[in-house]
Amino acid sequence: MEILVSNGSDLPIYEQIASQIKNAILSGDLEPEQKLPSIRSLANGLGVSVITTKRAYADLEAAGLIYSVQGKGSFVRGGSVQFLREERLRCIEDLLSRSLEEAKGAGISLEELHQMLELLAEGE
């Protein structure tokens, strides 16, 4: 597992850690039931306080993405990929609705929007 934390980022470190683990779960790099590093070994490896990694894991657990077993460690919760995908779809729907609204307001047609989307995708 690769996690990169940056002091220069706008996001607090615990959020950086949580969101990278979230992405790894979504992309399948972390598999269901896979054991995560212990809170302390993650803290040691990243050079941060255990309070920070504890918080990241607590947030992930609260979001239903991981679970912890006393004495054993923390594991990726099965079904997380589905759950995260739903969340991402909702987010994208939101963004698309807003784009549609803006387009309507500026008199931009649906066809033009389609073209824009294709151009952007090509540019990737």
Added chain:
Amino acid sequence: MLQIAGLRKCYGDFSLDDVSLQVPEGCVVGLVGANGAGKSTIIKCILGLTQPDSGSIRLFGEELAGMSQADFVQARSRIGVVFDTCAFPDVLSVREAARIASRAYPAFDCGLFDSLADRLGVPCKKRVKELSRGTGMKLSIALALAARPELLILDEATAGLDPLARGEVIGLLRDCMLQAEEEGCGVRGILMSSHISEDLEKLADYVVCLDEGKVVFSVEACQITDSAGVAHCTHSDLERVRCSDLGQLGALRVLQRPYCIDVLVPDRQAFALVFPDIAIERVGLDEYLAFFLKGDVL
């Protein structure tokens, strides 16, 4: 592991005044402050080298003041201490020093000492006086850790070590705590007094600042490194901040600089949202300290 409450000790022209701090299990607490602020006095009280005038010190759950001699010796043997000078006569060889330590500490593990000395690069055949300052410190650390303490107290223990050596020591301390967690025994708490902010930023979970015998702040280390920020303000910026909700909320601390005013902000992300045009950045521990020791309240 260690709980201090209301500690008072008067020395004439200096006194510890109502000092409270804790080292929770599994945590590293950094103790900072100017020389003479009282850090070493606190450590002496914990080790029973000096009697406080009042207040409570609980070691491993037991009140220090009420302990019998036998109980105290027991508790004391569970504490490892590293000062900034090597306590052994300098004519001794490293190996001889280790042998003396093994008599003084019942839990001293010679095999562990050998592997720690090896890891840190302390030559066993040399005499203590032949060791460089840095290597002497590493010897002290190896001796302390070989006694398998549960609570480790470091008083300026990384002073005099070059950056690489400090990194090795910090790494070693981290590994010790990880091992303790995984194996159920070993160092479960560290109290470290240090001037070297970089070490504390890497290792500490909490930071307690002492000034003239009083606790000035006691916060989670990530509050300093992760949340807090320093905003660089003009006079008019400062007025806007002063009049805003953020300015009213808590006491913001300021430092007058030659060409601007620096403001210590508890939450730099929140600040950046309210004042996107004011330059704000992460604050290091040294600067954070300066705000409290030399700055003013806005």
